[in-house]
Amino acid sequence: MPDHDSSRPTLADVAARAGVSASTASLAFSGSGPVADATKERVLAAARELHYAGPDPRARSLRRGRSGIIGVVIEERVREAFRDPIQIAQFDGIAEEIGRIDAALLILAASGPAQQLAGVKAMPVQPAHPVTVEDAPMDAAVLMGCTPRLADSISALRDRGLPVVAIEGFPVEGVLVIEQDNRDATERGAQHLRQLGHGRVGIVTLPLDAAHHRGLVTDELLAISSSATALQRLEGARAVFPDAVAHAAAGSFVDEGVRAAREMLSGPADERPTAIIAQSDLLAAGVIRGAEELGIKVPDELSVIGFDGVRVDGLWPYELTTLEQPAYEKGRAAGRAIVRMLEGREAESVSFTSVLRVGNTTAPPPSAPIA
Template identity: 45%
Template sequence: MSSQRPTLADVAATAGVSVSTASLAFSGAGPIAASTRERVLAAATELGYSGPNPLGRQLRSGRSGIVGVVVGDALRRSFRDPVSIQVLDGLVGTLGEMNLGVLLIPGPTDPAEPPVDPLVLSAAMDVAVLLWGSGVEDPVLGALRRRGVPTVVVEGVPEPDVATVGIDDRAGMADAARHLVDLGHRRIACVSLPFDRARGEGIVAPERVGEAVWQVTRRRFEGMRDGGVEPVEIYETPASLVEHGAAAGRALLDRPDRPTAVLCQSDLLASGVVLAARELGLAVPGDVSVAGFDGLDLPWLAPDVLTTVAQPLAEKGAQVGRAVAQLLEGNHPDPVVLPVELRVGTTTGPVPA
C-alpha cells in the first residue's frame, strides 16, 4: 500500500470485494448484503478512508447536489422576516433528507442593479427555486429557462414549463375584507407589499394597482375587491418589515379623515400599523381596526393579537422540497395550492360610532 491517501480500490482490495461493490456500500443504494457493507466500511475505517470524492461523484452523475434558492430580496431583509425563515426551514429540512444542499441567491436591493444575480447565470444547480413568485416576463425565470434549469416558482402563476407551489391568498384576503365589511367598516385603507422591483414607498393612486407586477401583491389586491373592499387609500411599502408598516400607519392615521380600518398584506406590516396607532394615542380596535396576513406568532405585540389570514408556512416549504424531488426524478409535478384560514384576533372590531 502506498503512503498516499487511500482510495476506494484500496478499500475494495482489503475487504475482498470489487470496486463497484465497495462503491455501492458507500452510496447506500443497490443490491448489497448488510454483512458485505459492514466489511467494506470496516476496511475503510482501518485504512482511514473517508469516502468517495464528492466532486468526482458529481461529475459522474452529472449533478451538483445543489438547489439554488432565489430569495428575491436582500438576505439581510429576508432573514428579518419570519415568513421567509419558516418557509426556508420547511424547504431546507425536506432537501436535507434527500442529501441536497442549498445555495441562497439574493435579489437586487436597488433598481439600478442588474435584475439577475451572476449566480443565477453561472452557479451549478440541479433545480432552482424562486421563493416569492415571478412577475410578468421575470428576468430571473427567463435566465433559468435559457440555461435549462428545472424551476419551482413559489406563489407564481402556473406555467407549462415550471412547477408551482402557492397558497390561496386571494380567497384569504377576500375573507379578511368581508370580515371588516361585516363589522360595518367602509373607509378601509390598504398597506401593500411592493408592486415591483422598484420597491416604492408611500401613498399611491388607486389606478396604479393594475400596474403591480409581483403576483403576490396583485392577488391580494384582487382578494380585497372580491371581499367587497375598494380601499380609500393605498400605501405601498418596499418590504414586509415592521418599520415600513409603522411608517404607513403614521401616514394613514395621523389625520382627521383617517380610515376606520387598515387591511395589510402581511402581519409585519399590520403590526407596524398597530404600533403607529399606539404612538398616536389611538385605540385598537376602538378607533381603528387592523388586520394582516400570514398567521405569525407575535408575542411582542401583546396584549394585542392580530386578526390575520394564517398560511401553512413550513408545509409550503416542504411542498417546494417535494416538487424539487419530482423534478429531479424527471417528473413534472402538478401545481400545489395550499389553503389558508382567517383567524380573528383582538385588533378588529365594529366601526367606531
C-alpha cells in the same frame, strides 16, 4: 488561490500507492461494483496514509451529472429573508422534504438587474466566483416569490433542464407554482370588515416593485410592480373596497407598518380610515403601534387585520385578526414537488388556503350601530 497545495492527493495517487488502477480505487470508494475485501482494505489504507479526503465532489458531480444541491432563490437580500418568519417557515418545510433524498439547500439571492443586462456580462472586478441563479451548481431550484424580474434567470434554468418550482408568483411556462389564495383570502378578510360596518379602509401593501418604493400606491407604481403576492392581496381587498387608499411599505417589518400608519392616520377622525388591511402581520403590528402613538385606540377607533398568522412579538394584549397561511406546509409542498421531479415523476401544482382567525384587533367602527 490560497494554499492550494498542488500536492493534494487524488484518487490516482491513492490507487498508485495501493498498487491498483484508478478504476478499482474508485469502485472501492463508491461501493458500486465487486471489489475484493483485501483490495478495498488496501485502498482505504493507502487513502488514510496519504490523508486523502475522498473523491473530489466537483469532479464527481461533473461525471455524475448531479450535485445533490437544491437552490432556493430568494428575493434580493439574504438578510431580509432570514428576518421574515414566513420565509423561514418555508425554508424549513423545503429542507424537511429534500432532506429525505439527502440533498442540501443552497441559498441564492436573485441576481440584481446589473447582471441581467443580457449578453453583456461585464463583470468588472468581480472576485472571480459569482454564484448567481443562472450559474450555480444545483439540480433544481425553488423560487420564493417569483417576480418577473427573474424571467431571464428562469429561462436560463429551464434551458439547463432543471426542475423549477415557485412558491407563489406569476405563472410561468415550465415552472410549477405552489399557490396561495392571496386574493380570495384577503377578500374574506375585507368582508369581515365590511360586515362589521367599515366603509373607509386603508391598505398597507408589501413591496410592490423591485426597488421597494415606499408610499402611496399609484397607477405608475402598479405598472412597474412585480410582486404577485402583493398584487393579489391588493386585488382581494379592493374587490370589497374598490376605492381604498393603499400605501406600499418598503418591506415586511414592524417599522414600516408604523411609518405607514403615521401617514394614513394623520387626518381628522371623520376622514381617516376606520380600518386598515395590512398585507402581513409584521406590518399590522406596526400599524397598531403607530395608531397607539397617535392616540388612536385599537380596535375601538381603528380595526387592523393582518396576513400570515405568525405570532408577532410584543403585541400583547392584542390578538391580531389575521389570515393564517400554512407557510411550513407550503415549503413542504415545494420540497415534495422537487423530489418528485428529480425522480422523473410528474408533480402537480398545489394550492393552499388561508383561514381567517379573528382576534381582538377588529371591531365595528366608532360611529356605526352595533351589528
